Amino acid sequence: MTLDPNALDTRDLYTCLSTAVAPRPIAFASTVDAEGRINLSPFSYFNVFSTTPPILVFSPIRRGRDGSAKDTLNNVHAVPEVVINIVNYAMVEQMSLTSTEYPTGVNEFEKGGFTPLASDCVRPPRVKESPVSFECRVDQVIPLGDGGGAGNLVVARVVRIHIDESVLDDKGQLDTRKLDLVARMGGNDYCRATPANLFEIPKPLRTLGQGVDQLPAHIRESTVLTGNNLGRLGNLEKLPDENLRREVGEWPEVIAARETGTEALHRLAQQYLEAGQTEEALAVLLHAAP
Ligand SMILES: Cc1cc2nc3c(=O)[nH]c(=O)nc-3n(C[C@H](O)[C@H](O)[C@H](O)COP(=O)(O)O)c2cc1C
Known part of the structure; x- marks a missing residue:
């Protein structure tokens, strides 16, 4: 209307x-x-x-x-x-x-x-x-x-x-x-x-969030992640470094989710986001890269 x-x-x-x-x-x-x-x-x-x-x-x-x-x-x-x-x-x-x-x-x-x-x-x-x-x-x-x-x-x-x-x-x-x-x-x-x-959102003023536009397309176009999830990920200053990505890739739950498919990895990342572990969530998502 x-x-x-x-x-x-x-x-x-x-x-x-x-x-x-x-x-x-x-x-x-x-x-x-x-x-x-x-x-x-x-x-x-x-x-x-x-x-x-x-x-x-x-x-x-x-x-x-x-x-x-x-x-x-x-x-x-x-x-x-x-x-x-x-x-x-x-x-x-x-x-x-x-x-x-x-x-x-x-x-x-x-x-x-x-x-x-x-x-x-x-x-x-x-x-x-x-x-x-x-x-x-x-x-x-x-x-x-x-x-x-x-x-x-x-x-x-x-x-x-x-x-x-x-x-x-x-x-x-x-x-x-x-x-x-x-x-x-x-x-x-x-x-x-x-x-x-009440709920808390980490202040974006202290850091220069990379922005949703800097996230890989498969994350931005996810059918699992919400707008709030993308906002929180965009608030990170940069993509996680190679060490964290490698470490996360060895976690049994990440290996299992990766075998199931992209959606499963996105759902797992969402759990990390809800727990406030934003960097880990983004590292998990990067393992879903096509
Ligand atoms: C929670 C609440 C908010 C109100 N907000 C306004 C407002 O923003 N502007 C307004 O003109 N009246 C507002 N009113 C209505 C006035 O409080 C009401 O007209 C009041 O009788 C004005 O009193 P006065 O004539 O003694 O100034 C509100 C009423 C309530 C209960």
Whole structure:
């Protein structure tokens, strides 16, 4: 199916964009209005866009039904400060409750049952229950339109960071496995970054991966190896040297697989890839060379 975004109504466009562009982290944004009344709302049109300076951006969109601005947007115009609190599993239901469209001036800390803590540098309080909170000054607000569904980029510069020490590792760094973060998917779906859901990929930045295009054709065109398998092999800097190739060629399982045929060798190599032995896997594959 191919779609023209101009031919979709706002609701269908929202469903398509927010389901495909996921999982999205959640900015739980605390702001105040000119009278100092506190507001707290979640925004998943959110990410980090710069390390130095540290810049977070989230986007309160204009309401689809009438194009009106949300309280958070009005507040950052009135008082250009925000605390962006990170959301983990322990607080996700309460966070969702605060997205209710309460009338202006209603304090969603109270509605959601959250504890406000005074910030160091900005007027909005932070959320005590949140594992990480970023106090920010709003550098600019960039409107992307003026109709229903139009986003407004709130460009927020981090001026103070608060971390709950229970989510640190023994080196004092944030530990993904302890954070238990949640993210927004399409519709009512969320996902949770439990340790069982995490997997690691060796960073390609440290080495100059040879690329999938440098692998012999019979490997690239394998009916057994997956795209992920080829990606991992392409991340090696070079083909294995003669010594490793010779050594691997003497392994009984390699001899047996070679006698069975190319597919068997590819399946054996796949087992090495799954065990994280990438060089050995490529050496096995080279024994299948026609
Ligand atoms: C997890 C989650 C993510 C949300 N993300 C956004 C978003 O990125 N932009 C937006 O305009 N509304 C988003 N909403 C809806 C707002 O939170 C909701 O409209 C809220 O009432 C706005 O509050 P305010 O008027 O006090 O600013 C989200 C709601 C939830 C539960």
